[in-house]
Amino acid sequence: MTALGFLYPGHSAEDDYPRMEQLLGSDIRLPVVHTDIGEDAHRVDALLEMGSAARLAAGVEELRLSGAEAVVWACTSGSFVYGWEGAHEQVRSLARSAGLPASSTSFAFAYAVRELGVRRVAIAATYPDDVSALFAAFLNDAGVEVVSVRASGIVTAAEVGTWGEAEVLALAREADHPDADAVLLPDTALHTASWIPALEAALSKPVLTANQVTVWEALRLTSRRVNAPELGTLFTKEPLVQA
Structure with missing residues (x-):
C-alpha cells in the first residue's frame, strides 16, 4: 500500500x-x-x-x-x-x-509539462488577470513557453468549486490556442477529475489540470x-x- x-x-x-x-x-x-x-x-x-x-x-x-x-x-x-x-x-x-x-x-505542472515533452502551453485560469500572469511567469521560469492566457477573474475558490463540466469545457476552449501543445487548468478548487478525457477529446491535445x-x-x-x-x-x- x-x-x-x-x-x-x-x-x-x-x-x-x-x-x-x-x-x-x-x-x-x-x-x-x-x-x-x-x-x-x-x-x-x-x-x-x-x-x-x-x-x-x-x-x-x-x-x-x-x-x-x-x-x-x-x-x-x-x-x-x-x-x-x-x-x-x-x-x-x-x-x-x-x-x-x-x-x-x-x-x-512544470514537471508534467516536461513529462509530456510539451514546449508551448495555453493557460485556462479561473483567477484574475494579475494572478494568472504570475502563473505564466512561473512557467516561463520553468522553461515553458506560454502562448496564451485566459483569465476568468473569479475571486474566491468557493465560487470556482461550483463550476460543472460545461463551464470547465467552455473555459478550456476559450483558452486554447493553435500554437499550444497542451492546455493547463491551474486551479485546485476546480473540479476536473471526471472530465479529463472529454476535455482532451474536445481540444485534440493533452490537458493538464491542477x-x-x-x-x-x-x-x-x-x-x-x-x-x-x-x-x-x-x-x-x-x-x-x-x-
Missing part, C-alpha cells in the same frame, strides 16, 4: 481526490488534510498568507499519522505567487516540517507509476522525468 499525502486549502474540489483514488485502483491511497486558508481570495496578499509555512505545518502531523510517504501542497496559486525561488523555499520548508519528500501543484497533476507529482515523488487512461494523457505516457 502506498499512501500519498495532500495538504488541500479549504473545501472546494477535494472530492476529486477520492474520485482519482478510485480511478488509480491498485494499492494507492490519497489521504487529504485540509489547511486553514484564512481569507478566501485570489489576491496576492491573501495567497501569500494561505501558503505560509505555519499554515502548512499545521496539517503535517495528521498526514504523518496517515502513513503518507510524500506530501504535496495541493494549491497552485498559493505556491507560484511566491515566485520560482520562493516556491522552492516553500517546498523545502514543508519537506523539513514533514520529514517527507515534498512538492506543490505549481512544480507538478488536481490531476498534483496526484501525478505525488506518485513521482514515491517513484510509483500507474497507467490510468481515465486521468488523461499524462497517466498513459512512458516516464521521461526522473524522480
